[in-house]
Amino acid sequence: MSHHLLLILHLFAATIWVGGHTYLVIRVFPNVLKHKDTEALLAFEKSYEPLGMSALVVLAITGIWMATQYNIALSDIFSFSSPIERVVSLKLLLLLATIGFAISAQTRVIPTLSSSPAKLPSMAAHAAAVTVLAITMMVLGTFVRYGGI
Numbered sequence: 001m002s003h004h005l006l007l008i009l010h011l012f013a014a015t016i017w018v019g020g021h022t023y024l025v026i027r028v029f030p031n032v033l034k035h036k037d038t039e040a041l042l043a044f045e046k047s048y049e050p051l052g053m054s055a056l057v058v059l060a061i062t063g064i065w066m067a068t069q070y071n072i073a074l075s076d077i078f079s080f081s082s083p084i085e086r087v088v089s090l091k092l093l094l095l096l097a098t099i100g101f102a103i104s105a106q107t108r109v110i111p112t113l114s115s116s117p118a119k120l121p122s123m124a125a126h127a128a129a130v131t132v133l134a135i136t137m138m139v140l141g142t143f144v145r146y147g148g149i
Contacts, residue, residue: 001065003066003069006062006065006066006069007062007066009058009062010058010059010062010063010066010141012058013054013055013056013058013059013062014055014059014134014137014138014141016051016052016055017052017055017056017059017134018131018134018135018138020048020051020052020055021052021127021130021131021134022131022134022135024044024048024127024131025124025127025128025131028040028041028044029041029124029127032120032124033120033121033124036117036120038113038114038117038120039114041113041120041123042110042113042114045110056098059095060095063088063091063095067084067088070084070088070144072084072085072088077089077092078092078093082148083143083147083148083149084144084147084148085148086148086149087140087141087143087144087148087149090140090149091137091140091141094133094136094137094140095137097129097133098130098133098134098137101126101129101130101133102130104126105123105126105127109122109123109126110123
């Protein structure tokens with residue numbers, strides 16, 4: 001697959017991932033927290049999760065595929081030996097952190113939201129962290145055009 005097509009798919013998935021989480025944090029959570037409305041949050045999560053998680057999978061696949069097109073070998077990952085490899089390694093570390101937050105939210109927070117609105121601040125913190133990670137990955141991705149960092 002051509003690099004340009006991979007980049008388009010990657011950017012489209014990033015739009016969904018970053019945009020969805022930004023909308024969640026800026027627009028949904030203020031009302032959810034103000035009214036302790038777990039149902040509104042759960043409705044958003046149920047609606048967005050299939051699209052958002054699909055986008056995250058596309059991001060991971062296209063990102064790794066594009067990294068191979070920059071001749072970054074698996075053995076070079078996390079060596080921080082070249083500017084492009086630094087971007088790829090940092091994005092992979094942020095992806096791992098994102099996955100950690102997602103697992104924590106899915107196993108520790110979301111299952112208890114209906115019975116315990118007191119978990120809403122914890123969920124808001126998870127969402128804010130994932131949003132910051134997503135925006136950071138997006139910014140790091142822009143450095144590839146300049147040869148890395």
